[in-house]
Amino acid sequence: MAEKNIVIIGAGYAGVHAAKKLAKKYKRDESVSITLIDRHSYHTMMTELHEVAAHRVEPDAIQFDLRRLFNRTKVKLVTDNVTHVDHDKQCVTTEHGSFPYDYLILGMGGEPNDFGTPGVGEHAFTLWSWEDAVKLREHIEKTVQRAARVHDDETRRAMLTFTVCGSGFTGIEMVGELVEWKARLAKNNKLDESDITLYVIEAAPTILNMLGRKDADKAESYLVKKGVKILKSSPIVEVKSDSIILKSGGEIPTHTLIWTAGVQANSDTKDYGMSSGRAGRLKVNEFMEAEGLENVYVIGDLAYFEEEPGKPQPQIVEAAEQTGMTAAKSIIAEISGGEKEPFKGKYHGVMVSIGARYGVADLSGIHLSGWFANFVKHMVNLYYFFGIRSGYYMFQYVMHEFFHTKDKRNIFRGFPTRYGNVLWSLPLRIFVAGFWIVEGCAKLWGEETWKEATSSFSNVKNLFNGLGEDSWLLANSVKMPFEWLQATTSGASEVAAEGAEYATPILSSMWGWFQWIMEIMLPTPEVAIFMQKAMVFIELGIGLAILGGLFTWLASLASAGFLVMFTLTAMLGWDKVWALPASIALMNGSGRSIGLDYWVVPFLQKTAGDWWYGKERAIYKDFDQVAAKPHSGSKDMSA
Ligand SMILES: Cc1cc2nc3c(=O)[nH]c(=O)nc-3n(C[C@H](O)[C@H](O)[C@H](O)COP(=O)(O)OP(=O)(O)OC[C@H]3O[C@@H](n4cnc5c(N)ncnc54)[C@H](O)[C@@H]3O)c2cc1C
Structure with a gap:
């Protein structure tokens, strides 16, 4: 029986980094157990959600199976939805069990913030999870299919108008993908590409405000050249099923609004009784220790740590990874002794892809645009796989992004890709x-x-x-x-x-x-x-x-x-x-094709996979390996 139970909630960028660090440190130490709980059985590559939503890559391209990521480590995985944390009893409750802890890390990320705008919850689409991306993609495909048969011009135009609210990473990357997907959608449904209209609607007077004006202007000119209508200083005040209303009183008929306007802390954490800062993010000190609580750490988008007065750490991947490392090091110092290391954010810039072949980037003062910006983004993504130590998913990424693309949605256009016989x-x-x-x-x-x-x-x-x-x-x-x-x-x-x-x-x-x-x-x-x-x-x-x-x-x-x-x-x-x-x-x-590889390669893949990663095991059996107390009557678990 382990003497120290470390429980991590959330297998996002922050949680995975913390778990990897702790697993490495306590590889051979039987007295420490590490449990990673996530409602999904996979880690989601959030930064590429738009690629799934706009059908550049298939949905499984951004799902990294946690069993593969943590194979041959001591991390015990649990796929379940966390419903409560009891700090007095030091216990995490999930839908199907409860998990006692000595050290707890919360890395449950954020969620879209609708700022109380009427109709967003009912009619808008969000892009904050794998499910969101798949739902949006299916909606767009079906809406275009249905629109192609609608004879009433006004209704058809509304159905073929796709609006994105917000011009941060998510909004601009999403509309950039739609620009490239449009031609295929039109062709498949015997429509003219010009029948499809794309909007970006931004409340502020400028777009892409995390970038310098020069870079943002380049991105804006590119989008305008591609026919995207950009409405600035135009807050949305209401979303209906077939239109959106602007503060100016204007109405845009549309059946699709993609809401990317704001981020707030994951609302599941609201009743955990923890002190929160702006947008509900949970307050931590420089060691990622939750304010007023012992042995509880908060990391990633969920954490609120002011790097400068009034300026919290950004909600980006680099900050998530680094806060995860800080929390892991703090726990190591607690268990094994030594000095804790205060968090010091080191960020290398911002990259925004606008479709597969154009992007803008500001890499600590080096400004890139066009092909080269996207090339660097791919390099950064490839580097990410070293962080999570997964050659397998690095290989898969190369396949999805460079060799198995369609419609020239690839930085090398269609040159490395061909679906041939x-x-x-x-x-x-x-x-x-x-x-x-x-x-x-x-x-x-x-x-x-x-x-x-x-x-x-x-x-x-x-x-x-x-x-x-x-x-x-x-x-x-x-x-x-x-x-x-x-x-x-x-x-x-x-x-x-x-x-x-x-x-x-x-x-x-x-x-x-x-x-x-x-x-x-x-x-x-x-x-x-x-x-x-x-x-x-x-x-x-x-x-x-x-x-x-x-x-x-x-x-x-x-x-x-x-x-x-x-x-x-x-x-x-x-x-x-x-x-x-x-x-x-x-x-x-x-x-x-007419060769032994037809049988031999799948056989070897399966045999090698079973040997290296272990045989496929049902998610509900995860409970057998952890110090969990299942609730009576619990049956199914969401995967
Ligand atoms: C479309 C999009 C594009 C982006 N592009 C970029 C970019 O280009 N560059 C960049 O730096 N950043 C980008 N970001 C931001 C970046 O993705 C986030 O900063 C990062 O994901 C935060 O990591 P995290 O570990 O804190 O949370 P997340 O990655 O959100 O992970 C949270 C995890 O917690 C789990 N979870 C949540 N609630 C529960 C619960 N109750 N029970 C169990 N599990 C739970 C979730 O399933 C998830 O796995 C983008 C974000 C989006 C949405």
């Missing part, structure tokens, strides 16, 4: 496989013997007479025409080298740096002879693997790698140069 690469696969099998067989039987046996159909039977004298398997002389091996070897190898026939090589001689590498790899004739024997099996292996479509990606990569090596050794002739691009082309998953 790999069946068409079957003939090429057979051809490249044939190339390696012939190369391997020629070395196995010996070039001369093979040449003669394959010169006519009637000579093929000679292959059954056994291996030729010039077989690479039998040879005890160096076949490779490398100077440093020839000089130290007997006349036999010179004869062998002279005897070999090569087409005009692509390179006339080996480059100095590559010769240096080769001299390390093949220092003596003995090593070279061993390698040339091994090459017979390697070449046959590559050929057979490609032919059978088994581990085709790896075999094709090896094929390309060896061809590059042979080119650099000045051994590969112009007659074989085609095999290099052909091998690269086969890395397109060609083994999945």
